[in-house]
Amino acid sequence: MSTTPTETRADQHSLFGWSLAALLRDWSARVDAAADDLPQGTRGYQLLTAVVHGNLPSQAALAATLGIDRTVMTYLLDAFEGCGLVERQLDPADRRARRIVATDKGLEVLAAMQARVTAAEEELLSGLEPEQRLLLRHLLERAATGTGPDDNPCRTVVEATTQHPRRGQRSPRPVSR
Numbered sequence: 001m002s003t004t005p006t007e008t009r010a011d012q013h014s015l016f017g018w019s020l021a022a023l024l025r026d027w028s029a030r031v032d033a034a035a036d037d038l039p040q041g042t043r044g045y046q047l048l049t050a051v052v053h054g055n056l057p058s059q060a061a062l063a064a065t066l067g068i069d070r071t072v073m074t075y076l077l078d079a080f081e082g083c084g085l086v087e088r089q090l091d092p093a094d095r096r097a098r099r100i101v102a103t104d105k106g107l108e109v110l111a112a113m114q115a116r117v118t119a120a121e122e123e124l125l126s127g128l129e130p131e132q133r134l135l136l137r138h139l140l141e142r143a144a145t146g147t148g149p150d151d152n153p154c155r156t157v158v159e160a161t162t163q164h165p166r167r168g169q170r171s172p173r174p175v176s177r
Contacts, residue, residue, distance in 0.1 A: 024126070031079055035113060039079035043068075045117070047076060048110045051102050056099045059088065076086035085109055 031042050046066060056062045063073035077100060080086045085106035091097040104108065125133045147160035 026124055027121065029115055030124055034116035034120050038109070038113065039083060040076055044076070044080070046086060047080065047104060047111055048102065049115070051105065052110050052175050057099065058091060058094075058095075059100055060090055080106070 014024065016074065028042065031045065035041045035045040038048070040047070043066075047062070047068075050056065050062060050065055054062070054065060056065055059073060059077065060070060063070045066073075068076065077086065084103055086100050086102055088098040089101050091099045122133070125136065128136060
């Protein structure tokens with residue numbers, strides 16, 4: 001007797017945790033490959049996404065949002081500025097603060113990265129019908145809302161893909177390069 005997705009036999013164990021871990025591991029590897037030409041790979045993709053879409057008032061706020069040490073953030077932004085992807089601008093409201101703004105090149109690179117990440121995600125979920133993919137995304141986003149100390153998707157991804165493994169567990173792929 002087989003079970004449907006809506007029913008579970010009492011003696012059948014759940015593969016929910018394994019399913020989430022397997023998807024996250026594969027998603028992380030695919031996004032790492034898609035973001036390979038950015039400084040810091042996936043972390044760099046998250047940074048550029050936060051700069052463009054985060055509406056963050058300062059370099060310090062960007063570091064806090066992504067859960068990156070402020071001194072590490074300085075070096076990361078130096079690399080992005082050196083590539084012409086972002087620039088630091090004086091904040092007109094506080095001359096001591098710097099706003100991080102994407103350049104035109106940074107916007108183009110992010111658009112290309114988002115297209116590659118979307119393609120990687122579609123490939124990851126290729127075993128599902130298009131309607132099922134949309135439903136899965138919707139349900140996962142809905143289920144994940146409110147599960148952590150904050151609802152910042154960038155920080156959540158960085159933390160989830162850089163956790164320290166428990167004893168006996170395999171270490172996840174590192175986000176930073």
